[in-house]
Amino acid sequence: MHHIPTARRPRALDDVPGWFQPVDQDLFGVLIEATGPEPGDLAEMGCYLGQSAILMGRHLGPGDVLTVCDLFGDETHGSYSRRGTLAYYRKRLTRDAFEANYLAFHEELPRIVHGRTVELAEELAAKSCRFVHIDASHQYEDVSGDIDIARRALRPHGIVALDDYRTEHVPGVAAAVWEAVFTKGLRPVCVSPAKLYATWGDPGPFQRALRGWAAERTDRTVGEDTIDGGTVLRIAPSKLPPPRGARRVAQELLPPVVLRAVSKALP
Known part of the structure; x- marks a missing residue:
């Protein structure tokens, strides 16, 4: 096992820089586990400093392999991002930084x-x-092209998670994602504010797993839409009641354990 200086070792996933939102951390866990007990590898295209890869590594079964692919800020492999972002990635994103973060949580890369x-x-x-x-x-x-690679690599009832499917500064992602939905047989399972989760198999079992998980949570909301005849779940963080009358509303709506935590934060 590689040695990592203790002072630099992240202790929790949120200590690792990145944009991996808590709701997506939840969805990764639920959906990876819902792919079933059979062995199957995991793959990530673009790993930044390791937040999502670290979580994916927690769901490896015996014999499973996690493969991550990234330029790690190295332009010699080709330019992915617009010029304005290249300097940022060259400075912040290195393979050494990714490896150190990953090894803070796992014994092997x-x-x-x-x-x-x-x-x-x-x-x-x-x-x-x-x-x-x-x-x-x-x-x-x-x-x-990445979607085509994922389609070939996934088993029939696997899941693909697509980041930035609706972000305004990267319309090319949305174009590729919805093209896959309407022309390549990709079937949406659910969306979060940041990611779309989909399958080339049956979305039903995954959606049932999500509904079961959400039923046990007070901090997540689940909505439902229909796209081209198929059900798509919308999953997002729930919002606290507005400040005016918040304590009274909380007393009416929240279970005791949650109420105690909320009450401490209310005036």
């Missing part, structure tokens, strides 16, 4: 492909994966 995600077309065996996270390039052509 995942399989690392240091390069463009197109290399995964050869690196991931067909139908070998049960979960693939796409969060690499924001360019339409790249994301469309």
Whole structure:
């Protein structure tokens, strides 16, 4: 096992820099486990400093492999982002930083492909994966290709998680995602504020797992929509009551354990 200086070791997932929201942390866990007990690998396209990869690593079964692919700020492998972001990634994102963060939570590193995600077309065996996270390039052509790679790599009832599917500064991602839904057979399972989760199999079992999970939570809301005849769940953090009369509303709506925590924060 690699040695990491104690002073720099992150102690919790939120200590690792990134944009991996708590609701998506929940959804990763629920959906990966819902892929079933059979062995199956996990893959991530674009891992930044390791937040989501660390969580994915917690759901590996015996014999499962986690493969992560990233440029790690190295332009020599090709440019993914617009010029304005390249300097930021070169400064903050290094392979050493990713490895140190990952090893703070796991004894062994995942399989690392240091390069463009197109290399995964050869690196991931067909139908070998049960979960693939796409969060690499924001360019339409790249994301469309990444989706094609995920489709080939996923087993029939696997899940693909697609980041930035509705973010205004990266319209190419949305174009590739919805193209896959309407022309490549991709079937949405649910959406969060940041990610769309989908399958080329049956969304029903995954949606039942999500409803069961949400029934035990007071901090998540579940809505439902229909797209082209198919059900899509909307999952987001629940919102606290407004400040005016908040204590009275909380007393009426919240269970005791949650009420005690909320009451401490109310005037």
